[in-house]
Amino acid sequence: MENKNTMELKLPGISVNEGFARSVVGAFATQLNPTLEEIADIKTAVSEAVTNAIVHAYPKSPGEIHISAALEGRAITVVITDFGIGISDILAARQPFYSTSKDDSRSGMGFTVMETFMDGVNVISTPGKGTSVELIKKIGQQG
Amino acid sequence: MHIRVTQQSRNITASLYGELDHHAAAWAKDELDRLIWRYREADLILDLKNLSFMDSSGLGVILGRYKALKAAGRSMYVKNPNRQIEKVFNVSGIYKIIKKLK
Numbered sequence: 001m002e003n004k005n006t007m008e009l010k011l012p013g014i015s016v017n018e019g020f021a022r023s024v025v026g027a028f029a030t031q032l033n034p035t036l037e038e039i040a041d042i043k044t045a046v047s048e049a050v051t052n053a054i055v056h057a058y059p060k061s062p063g064e065i066h067i068s069a070a071l072e073g074r075a076i077t078v079v080i081t082d083f084g085i086g087i088s089d090i091l092a093a094r095q096p097f098y099s100t101s102k103d104d105s106r107s108g109m110g111f112t113v114m115e116t117f118m119d120g121v122n123v124i125s126t127p128g129k130g131t132s133v134e135l136i137k138k139i140g141q142q143g
Numbered sequence: 144m145h146i147r148v149t150q151q152s153r154n155i156t157a158s159l160y161g162e163l164d165h166h167a168a169a170w171a172k173d174e175l176d177r178l179i180w181r182y183r184e185a186d187l188i189l190d191l192k193n194l195s196f197m198d199s200s201g202l203g204v205i206l207g208r209y210k211a212l213k214a215a216g217r218s219m220y221v222k223n224p225n226r227q228i229e230k231v232f233n234v235s236g237i238y239k240i241i242k243k244l245k
Contacts, residue, residue: 015166040196040227047198051165105172107203109235116234 005031009067013054013082021067022046028069029076032139041117042076042137048110049080049133055101057084057131075119078135086127094123144194146174154186159194163201171201175208179217187212188244192223201228202235209241220244 007028011017022043029042046067053065066081087093093100094115099108114121120136144161157178163171179187189205191197209219222244224232232238 015164018164018166019162037226040230043196044198044227044231047164047196051198051200055165103203105168105200105203105207107199107206107235109199109202109231113199113231113234117230 005071007069011065011067013058013062013065013084015051015054017065018047018050018054021050021065025067025069025078028071029137029139031071032074032076034139038137038139042078042135045114045117045121045135045137046078046080048114049078049135052110052133053080053082053084053131055106056087057082059085074140075136075138078137079132080135081130081132083130086129087123087125087131088127090123090125144171146171146178148178150182150185153184154188155182156188156190158190158192161194162196163194163204164196164198165200168200168204172204172207175204176211179208179211184217186218186220188220188222190222191225191228194228195225197224197228197231199231199235202231202237205241206235206237218242 009024011021025046026039026043029039050065057063063082063084069076069078092098094111096112097108099106114135118135119138122134125131144159144163144167147158149156155178157175212219220242
């Protein structure tokens, strides 16, 4: 099957948009005929990336979050971009149970969940400029 | 999301409905804390049968309540997680400290 399709979404980084963002990307991914588990994996990873942008990127007031997704062949690539404070130490941020938040309800498992649920996770961040998280999922890998 | 509470002899069951993400986390945390302190002796069972989605923000809420209960010598259990939630639990290793009821 030959697939090539793209979409873009721009949202203010407020928490009510988390559910909307993951639902939109999950619905877009259905064009690849994924299993229910594959859709759940994509929605979970998108939820983590969007939540990170909302919680960490804009400490003073909510800023914009851009989400783009591309289908090509049997893979979906989702890029979540913010224009916030950036991540100073990406390697530390990706460690399990790592969180800069003082709130005891932040598990520090966001990147670990993304890495487990997706086939590829790439992070580009510039302090003071923002962060882009690229999530790649190959559909039909689970047999 | 919303929560329904039922009381048994030695424990309380909180049945979670909807989606537990960062957006719902603060509310869920406050509701569960209220329950924990209203029923001061009881263990807490989280029934996730009607929870359709949970991410690591929900995991944080559950771990935080577990810690508060444990500090008071009380226990927490989970039951009926769907496949997506089970996967998040397994990634986190939560079953090393919180028991899943059949």
